[in-house]
Amino acid sequence: MREIIIDCDPGQDDAVALLLALAYPETFEIIGITAVAGNVPLSLTERNARIICDLAKREDTRVFAGCAQPMKRALCTAEAVHGKTGIDGIEIFEPETPLEEAHAVDFIIEALLAAPAHSVTLVPTGPLTNIATAIEREPGVLEHVDEIVLMGGAMREGGNFSPSAEFNILVDPHAADIVFRCGRPITAMGLDVTHQVLSTRERVAAIRALKNPVADAVAGMLSFFHRHDAAKYGSEGAPLHDPCTIAYLLQPELFAGRQCNVSVETESELTIGHTAVDFWHVTDRPINTNWIYQVDAHGFYSLLNESLARYSESAA
Ligand code: RIB
Ligand code: CA
Numbered sequence: 001m002r003e004i005i006i007d008c009d010p011g012q013d014d015a016v017a018l019l020l021a022l023a024y025p026e027t028f029e030i031i032g033i034t035a036v037a038g039n040v041p042l043s044l045t046e047r048n049a050r051i052i053c054d055l056a057k058r059e060d061t062r063v064f065a066g067c068a069q070p071m072k073r074a075l076c077t078a079e080a081v082h083g084k085t086g087i088d089g090i091e092i093f094e095p096e097t098p099l100e101e102a103h104a105v106d107f108i109i110e111a112l113l114a115a116p117a118h119s120v121t122l123v124p125t126g127p128l129t130n131i132a133t134a135i136e137r138e139p140g141v142l143e144h145v146d147e148i149v150l151m152g153g154a155m156r157e158g159g160n161f162s163p164s165a166e167f168n169i170l171v172d173p174h175a176a177d178i179v180f181r182c183g184r185p186i187t188a189m190g191l192d193v194t195h196q197v198l199s200t201r202e203r204v205a206a207i208r209a210l211k212n213p214v215a216d217a218v219a220g221m222l223s224f225f226h227r228h229d230a231a232k233y234g235s236e237g238a239p240l241h242d243p244c245t246i247a248y249l250l251q252p253e254l255f256a257g258r259q260c261n262v263s264v265e266t267e268s269e270l271t272i273g274h275t276a277v278d279f280w281h282v283t284d285r286p287i288n289t290n291w292i293y294q295v296d297a298h299g300f301y302s303l304l305n306e307s308l309a310r311y312s313e314s315a316a
Pocket of ligand 2: 008009010011013014038039125126242
């Protein structure tokens, strides 16, 4: 059993990552889901995380609201991609899953300090504000972190929110800099790999064919989510960015990575949020990241469909 904290900004792809993780209670003990401002403001990301817990019939999951603003920069959001609700494509309702009283950063600190050494996996799929704030406030939490498996950054793919920066890193580059320098093992799923798992029409049809409420919700979200990327890249289907993190924890053999240094630009207005990935080790910067550059897309979608089919059994 792997203890995990998922820090997210739902977002349709965050929502699919949550549903993927929630489908394997025998593999993941989700000690908490922490919401951060990103794709949409915090009031929506925390509500959306709770809606997904309701959809998964896991109303017992602990959901916390975290930072409403990046550490130093003003918040920029992505309604153009995710819609006004952040999870356009499904019906919005007031969830049963309660919002915990504690601030997400206080929860992260308390939960990590109470955990054995190197026992908790952090899975950030949004801007890294909550994680970095916890590290800065209480550096002692790091010895309780086993590894960090995050979605963020880009190398060959270039930026998706500026010419040179990926959204999660660009929104809070100062937080990302703290995380990439923290010294714990990091596996990073950047755009180079997430753009290999496009939710094509056929793949969405296969999800819809599973015929259960959760699969229907995923198909609805992906049908909305893809339109922005289709218009922007001319691609068929939206990249399933965030679920790559959970898929990696479930089946790491689907992915190929390379240990290298990843450093974050935090000064230049032109390239702020850029992840400088030293893939060919041309500098003496310390290795800090397993940079994932390849995925078996067929295997990824087989895993996703298997996870969503599990909701048929639980719905039965
Ligand atoms: O750039 C893609 C990332 O930004 C994903 O995590 C998506 O949900 C948005 O947060
Ligand atoms: Ca996200």
